[in-house]
Amino acid sequence: MDHIIRIVPLVLFLATSVVPQSCVSPTSSCDCFEENKKKIINCRYKNLTEIPTFTNIYQVYYEIRFTSSEETGMCQPSSGCNNIRQIGANAFANLKVKRIDLLNNPITKIDHHAFDGLTPELEAISLEGDGSSVMPYQALASLDVHLKNLHLENFDHQVIQSPIVFPFPILESLTIKKWTRLDSIDAAVFGIMQNLTELKLITLKNLTTLPVPAIQKFLKLTSIDIMDTGIRSIFGDTFTPMSVLQDVKIRNNIYLNTICQRAFSRITDTVEYLDIDNNNLNVISIEFLQNENWPVLSQLNIGYNYNLKNLPKGIFTKTPALAYLTCQDIGLTSINKDMFTGLSNLHTLDLAYNEIRTVSAETFKNSPTLVELRLHGQHNNDHIDFQNNAFSGIETSIETLSLFKNKFNVSQFWNDISRLSNLLVLEIMDTGIENIPDKVFRNNIKLTDLHMADNNIISIKQETFFGPKDTLRTIDLQRNQIQTIDRCTLNDFPTKPKMMLAGNPLNCDCDLLWLYDWFELQSYQDHSMVACSSPSSLANKSFTKFTRSEMCANGTLVVTCPDLYATTTTSTTSTSTTTTTFSPSLPVTILTRKRDTQLSLITWLAIGGTVLVALFIAILVSILIFKRIKKQKVLTDSISFMINTDAQYADKKAQHIMPKAGKEGVIPKHSDINVISVEEMADIRILSNNSYQISNKKGVDSPPIPLSSEHLSDATPGSNLETGHGCVNTGFRNSTEYLKES
Structure with a gap:
């Protein structure tokens, strides 16, 4: 019988080791749950004043949590926050756990044997004092060769020195936080910790000088965070021995105004992330960026150093790998391309919350890979002046543009936006x-x-919203002054976007019946917040609070929506959509010239596959008007044509014209064709002899072209004209063709 009794616990142990068990709490005071397949003992908000008693159920838990979300001492009794102040000997007996979190419990006393029995499983522990208690270094000593992560908060030491030691040879992460009186750390204290990779010194207001000899003990350090301290300077060679340091954060130190040029000497080859935001740095304090090469630095944050005021020319020339640059609230009043020289691999540029009034031409030209630009929330009472070509160089790279809470020249702004062909997200709230x-x-x-x-x-x-009909998914128009929305607004979208309209004074009459139906069909659309302003019978009622007939007694309305992407129109009810089934239409204008004759202008409207036929017929008619030219006779003057279409189509259409013209005896002087896109236009200059001339970046210049009522007739002679038009050189002598915007 005695043998049987001894076997039973062994059988139970093997059963719990082999058979998967649900998450069972080892104490009735707490519960258990799984997080990412890890068993967590949840003792948060249990009104605990002491560590509960545990029963050994032969499981190793990942973590036990006693913490709360509120600051220590700020939790209301009704919230159920724990208030553990003492930890007695063997407090965690029978518990097998890897991590213990006791933060937000103002502990005043910890017995020297409080953590006995927790090894070898325990790897991490977080403790918080009451601000007047000392660090329990004797209790922690029992965890010496097993502890990997140690967080010590709110203990009362002015100096960390002998007899206090940190006997943790495999410790990887150390956080010392909110020690209000701490002003120095003796180097010998950290002597044994040669494997530390992460160090955090946080909220140490009395620490006015970095304990350089102490932190230089950590030769394997890869991450350091110096936050909210009283330090004034970072001296030369501070980090020199840390040859593998990658992540450096020196932030929220309001008295820090000096970083020596050699402060990061010998670690610039390894640092990938540098955060020096919210200090008191001036422009001289960031010259260390130019002192040495930073070949792998990919993220830099210099924000909230308001005294910077400027970014010196060439400050980033030695950071070729920089991809993410944050310059929020540093007092900038203008930006230009010299500031960003060297940033050829930049992905994100954050310039929010400055005082920028001017964005100069080609400001971002040195960053052709820029994907995200944040310029929102400028602190000025004036408009931002986006100079012409402000976005030059990033027209095809920029995907996200944030400009909310700003004022700017609207006409220039829309002109700039139309050039950003790769834009995905636009924020102009x-x-x-x-x-x-x-x-x-x-x-x-x-x-x-x-x-x-x-x-x-x-x-x-x-x-x-003409243009992005296949991609637009979200349209946020909340809190505008919209009274009505054209029933054809979303007609061209194969997949209807989410349209947010709350806070608009909508006039809910029959013209908006389509919107009522659309809300009903779009299950993802929250229209409970969309309310009517008029008529009075529906005022202040959301679309969920009235019926269709209350909105429009006449019922379904027949709607005719023009197809903006083709020449056809489709009739539909307010709940249906139209589908484009024809190729885009191409209005074609043939302009013929012959010596000693006036101009003859013939316009055709070609649809889909009839383009070539229309072009051919137009050429024939124009030739007949001015007498048939003998076959194979080389022209001394030109035949010109105008195609009202996108530049991408013009090349193909122009090539088709020449052989057709050739069959009628018209042979161009040469057959090369150059297509000049809208972006490549340089200018259109109005000449004094009632004509205009087009030039572009490819060097193709037109002859003087007579002005007409259709083209630039109201321009002032000698003036430059802003235009979105492009031009095509067909190769005909004395002929540069004019393309209207499509």
Whole structure:
């Protein structure tokens, strides 16, 4: 019988070791749950005043948590926060756990044998004192050869020195936080900790000088965080022995105003992340960036150093790998391309919360890979002046642009936006915008998120979102002044985007019946917050609080929406959509010239596959008008044509014209064709002899072209004209063709 009794515990142990068990708490005072397949004992908010008693159930838990979210001493009794102040001997008997979190418990006394029995499983422990108790170094000594992570908060020491020691040879992470009187650390204290990789010195207000000899003991350190201390300077060679340091944070030190040029000497080859934000640095204090090469530095934060005021020319020339640069609230009033020289691999640039009034031409030209630009929340009472070509160089790279809480020249702004062909996210909330020009997003065909809340936009129509019909997924128009929305607004979208309209004074009459139906069909659309302003019978009622007939007694309305992407129109009810089934239309204008004759202008509208036929017929007609030219006769003057289409189509269409013309006896002087896109236009100069001339970056110049009522007729002679038009050189002598915007 005695043998049987002895076997039973062994059988139970083997059973619990082999058979998967649910998460069972080893104490009735706490519960248990799994987090990422790890068993956690949850003792948070249990009104505990002491460590509970544990029963050995032969499991090793990942962590036991006694902490709370509130600051120590700030938790209300009704919240159930723990208030453990003493830990007695063998307090954790029968518990097998890897991590213990006792933060937010103002511990005043810990017995020397409090942690006995926790090894070898225990690897990490977090303790917090009451501000007047000393660090329990004798109790912690029992964890010496096993502890890997130690967090000590709110203990009362002015100096860390002998007899206090940290006997943890395999310790990897050490945090010393909120020791209000601490002003120095003796180097010998850390002598044995040669494997430390992470050090955090946080909220040490009395620490005015970094304990350089002490931290230089950590030769394997890869991460250091010096935050909210009283330090004034970072001296030369402070980090010199730390040859593998990668992550450096020196932040929120309000008295830190000096970083010596050699402060990071010998570690610049390894540092990948450098955060020196929210200190008291001036422009001289960041010259260390130019002192040595930083070949692997990819993230740099110099934000909230308001006294910087400027970024010196060439400050980033030795940071070629920099991808993420944060310069929030550093007092900048203008930006130009000299500031960002050397940042050829930049991905994200954060310039928010400065005082920027001017964005100079080609400011970002040195950063052709820029994907995200944040310029929101500038602290000035004036408009931001985006000079012409401010976004030059990043037109095809920028994907996210944040400009909310700013004011700017609206006409120039829309012109700039239309050039950003790869734009995905545009944030222009609270910018005072009143009107969105028709087809302004025509070139932003990849746009997915459009945020325009808190503006003064009055109306929305079908042309408003022309362009990104296949990609746009979110349209935020909350808190504008919109009274009505054209029923064809979303007609062209194969997949309807989410449109947020709360806070607009909508006039809920029959013209908005389509919106009621659309809300009903879009299950993901929250329309409970969208309310009517008028008529009076529906005022202040959300779309969920009235019926369709209350909104429009006449019922379903027939809607005819023009297909902006083709020449056809489709009739539909307010709950249906139209689908584009035809190729884009191409209005073609043939302009013929012959010596001693006037111009003859013939316009055709070609649809889909009839383009070539239309071109051919137009050429024949124009030739017949001015008498048939003998076959194979080489022209001494030109035949010109104008194609109202995108530049990407013009090359193909121009090539088709020449052989057709050749069959009728018209042979161009040469057959090369150059297509000049909108972006490559340099200028259109108005000449004094009632004509204009087009030039571009490829060096193709047109001859003087007579002005007409259709083209630039109201321009002042000798003036430069802002235009979005492009031109095509067909190769015909004396002929540069004019393309209208499509």
